[in-house]
Amino acid sequence: MNQAIRNSWIVAIALFALLFGSISYVQFFAVDSLNANPNNNRQLLKTFCGNRGPILVDGQAIAESVPTNTDCKFQRKYNDPLLYAGLTGFFSRFSGQSGIEYAMREQLTGTSDDALFDRIAQTFTGKQPQGRSVELTIDANIQKLAYDMIPDGVDGSIVVMNPKTGAIIAMVSKPSYDTNLLASHDEKAVNAAMASLVGVPGINLYGSKAYKGLYSPGSVFKLVDTAAALESGKYNKDSILPNPSPMTFPGITYTLPNYANGQCAIRDKASFAFALENSCNTPFASIALDLGQDAMTAQANKFGFNDDSVYFPDRVVDSRFPGSQGVLDAPGLAQSAIGQKDVLASPLQIAMMTAAIANGGQQMTPNLVKTVRTPDLKTVSSLTPEVLRQSTTPEIAAQITDWMVSVVDNGIASAAAVPGVEVAAKTGTAELGLNESGTMLNNAWFTGFAPANDPEVVVSIVMPGVDVATGAQLTSPNASKLFKAVLNK
C-alpha cells in the first residue's frame, strides 16, 4: 500500500512539474510573442494608461497625465488645447497619436533605450513608472498673441522662429480643436469626436498646418529666384532686369502678366530693388528662363524644398518645387518662378528659407523641443542648434536682406515696419481663382525678419483663400506686432 502511495505522490509531483513547466513557458519563453500579440491591449494600456511625461511650455504643463480611479490609471489632459493642438498633437487609445505626442513618444513614456536605467531604478525603488518631460521652445505669450491674430473661422498659420538657433518661438494654425476630446477613455465618445472633427473644413489633426500644410507660395518664392540669379554670376546687385507687361512666349497665346494694381506696369526694365519692392512678376520669370530649370531647382533645394527628411521632431511635410519631376515648358517654368503652378511650400519651409537669409545664408535645423528631463528633473537632452545646410553665401544673403529692408521701407510690406527697428520682409499673393461671388481669392503671405542687421526673429504668415484686402490686413500689420512683441519694442 505504501508503495502505491509513493507512486501516487510521484504522479502528484509530476502534475506540479508540468505546472512549473507551463508557467515557465508562459512567463518566460512566450513573453515576447504574447506581448506582441495584436489582441493584447495590455501593452496599449501600459502606454495609454501609464504616467506619461508632461509637455511643458515656459514650465507650465500644456499636456499632462492625471491619476484616475479607473483601471486606466492615468488620463491625458490638455491645458489650453486649442492654442497647442497643432504642436502637441493628440494622444488617443483608439485613434493613435500625432504631433509631439507621437514624435517624442519614447521619451514621454520613458521607454526609450537611454531610459533603461531609469526603468531599472524604478523597479527597485518600487516607484510607479513615469515618463520624461518634454519642454518646448515655445514662448507662451507670443503663441497666444499669434493665435489670436487669426480670426476664428478663418484658415491661417503663423510661424515665429529664431533664425540663429532654429528654435520655434510660436507656431499656430486655425482651425484648431480640443485634443481632450480624443484623449478620452470612452471609445464611443472618441469615435464620435473623431467623426465630427474630420468634417471640419481646413482642419488637420495630425499636426499644425504650419508644418503639415502646403500652399502656393506666390511672390515670396522670388527670394529663391533672387538668390539663384546672384549665385549664377550672371547677375549682380546692379543688374537691370527685363520687365515686360505682360511676358509673351513664342508660338503660344499664353501671357504672364505683372501685378495689375502695382507700379510694375510703368516701366519695362527694373532693378532688383524695384522688382522686389513692387513684386513684379516678369523680371523673375525671365531670370528663371535665363538660368534654366536645373539651376532653379538646385537653388530651391538649397533653401529646403523637396526635402522630406526634416524632423523638428515631428516630420515637416516636404515643400515642392516641381523642377525635379520632368521638364517644365517655358510658361511652366515662368509660373513656377513666381511661386505658382505646382510650387507648394509649408509656412515652416518659408520661415526656414527666410531664416537662412537672415542667418548669413546658413539654414538652421528647426526645433520645437528645448529640453527633455527625467521625472527627478535631470536634463537628458537640451536644444543644441544645428546647421541644416548652407543655402547661399553670406554676401548674397546680405544683399537680399538689403533689398528686403527696402520692401518694408519703400515697398508693399510697409505695414510690417517697427519703429526703431530695421525690418526685412517679402510678401506674396498667390492667386487661387475666383470664388462663387466673383472675388479673386489668394494665399496671402508674409515672411520677414528683424532686426535686419542682427536678426533675432523670423515671422512667416499665410492666410490661404482670402481676398486681397483681407490678406493685406492679416499679414504685414500682424507681423509688425509679432516683431514688437518678440523684440520687446
Next chain:
Amino acid sequence: MSQLLTVAKPRRNTELLLLILALSLATMANALVNLNLGRTFDNDFYTQIAILAVLSIGFHIALRIKAKYADPVILPVVVALNGIGLAVIHRLDITSGDTAGQRQWMWTSLAVVAAIAVIWFLRDHRILRRYTYISLLASVVLLVLPLVPGISAGNVNGATVWIAIGPFTFQPGEIAKITLAIFFAGYLSSNRDLILLAGKKIGKLQLPRARDLAPMIVAWLASVGVLVFQRDLGSSILFFGLFMVMIYVATSRISWILIGLALIAVGGVAAYQIFPHVTRRIDVWVNALDPEYIGAAGGSFQVVEGLFGLANGGLIGTGFGQGSPDTVPLANSDMIIASIGEELGLVGLFAVLSLYTLFISRGFRAALGTRDAFGKLLAVGLSFAVALQCFIIIGGVTRLIPLTGLTTPFLAAGGSSLLANWIIVALILKISDAARRPIDVSNTPEPSASGPQEHDTKLEVTKP
C-alpha cells in the same frame, strides 16, 4: 517495505515559528497592496491582520492540546497561501470596486473556526469510517442540490453548481469532495480484501472481477452525471481522479488505473462528440489565440487575457497594483493565478506552487505514516484531490489543458472552497497526528524518544 524513521517529537514550536513567518508574509502582502495603491492603513487593515493572527494562533493552540504530534508544516503553509489570496483579492477589490475581500475575510474566519472544531471534536479520524455510507448519501445529496428547483442558483458562468439560500450562495460540490473521499476510503478499506482476492490474470496484469468493478462504474457514472447535468467538467474530472487514485492505493493494482484511463478515454471522446459545451471547450483551447475565438461569446477571451497578464508579469512581475489583472474575467476566483502571476511574476507563482507542493507532500507523508488503511486512503485521497484541483485550474489558466472552472485552493475568492479546503487541512492534520504519534500501548502521555513509527499493517502481506 522500507522503514520510515520519524523522531516522535511534537514540533509545535517549529510550527509556531513558521506560523509567525506565514503571518508576516500575509501582513506584508496586504501592506504592500495598501502602499502601492495609495490606501491608508485604516482600522480594517489592523483588524483583519489581528483576526488572521488570532485564528492561526488559535488553531495552533488547538493542535497543541488536541493533536500535538500533527505535522508542523501544514498549518503555516496554508496560512501563507490564504494570506496571499486575501491580499490579492483586496488588491483586485481596490481597482474593481468589489467587496469580495470582506467576504473572503469572513469566510476565512468561518473556515478556520470549522477546522478548529474538527480538530477539537474529532477524537480520531477513524471515527469517520463509521459514516461511510452516510457520506455516500451526503455526497449524492450535495451533488444533486444545485439541480433542485428553489435552492438552485441556476446556471452561473456556464455551470449549475451553486445553491442560493437567502443572500448566501454555496457550492456544495466543494464539500462533496470530502464526503466522497470519506466514502471511498471507508468502502475501499473494508472491501479491499475482497477486491484483491479474485480476478483473472492476463500475463502480469491481474484484472478485477466484474462485480468489483461496480463501484468504479458508479463513480464513473457519477462523474459523467456531474458533467451532463451540472456542465462542470472540472469537478467531473476531479471526482473521478479522486476515486481512481484511491482504488489504486487500496489495491496497488495498475489494472485499475488502466481501466480508469480507458473509462476516461471513452467518456472523454463521447463527451466531446455529444456535448456541445465540451466540444466548444476543446476547440477554444486549441484555437485560443485565434482572434475569432477571442472575440466570440464563450470564447477564449478569459484564458487569453490571463495569458497576456502572465506575460505582462514576466519573471519578476509588475508589483502589486501596477499590472492590470482586473481586465481578466473572474480575476479573483478562477483566474487568481493569472492575477498573482501578473503582479508577482514567475517568481511569485513558483513560490505559490512550492507551497502547494509542500502541503500535498506533507499530506502524502501523513498517509505513509498512519497505520490504518482508512487513514491512509483518506489522506491520499484528500491530498491528491487538492493536487489534482490545482493542476486542473492552474493548468487551465496557463493553457496546459482546457480551462475549466475550479477554485484555486486557499487562494481564490469563494466561501465554499475555503471551508472545504480548511476542513481537509484539519483532517490531514488529524491523520498526521496519528501518523507521527508514538505507539504507546500503555497509554502514557509522554512520548518516547524512539518509538516504532511505521507498522506496515498486515494488509501489506496481501500485496501481490
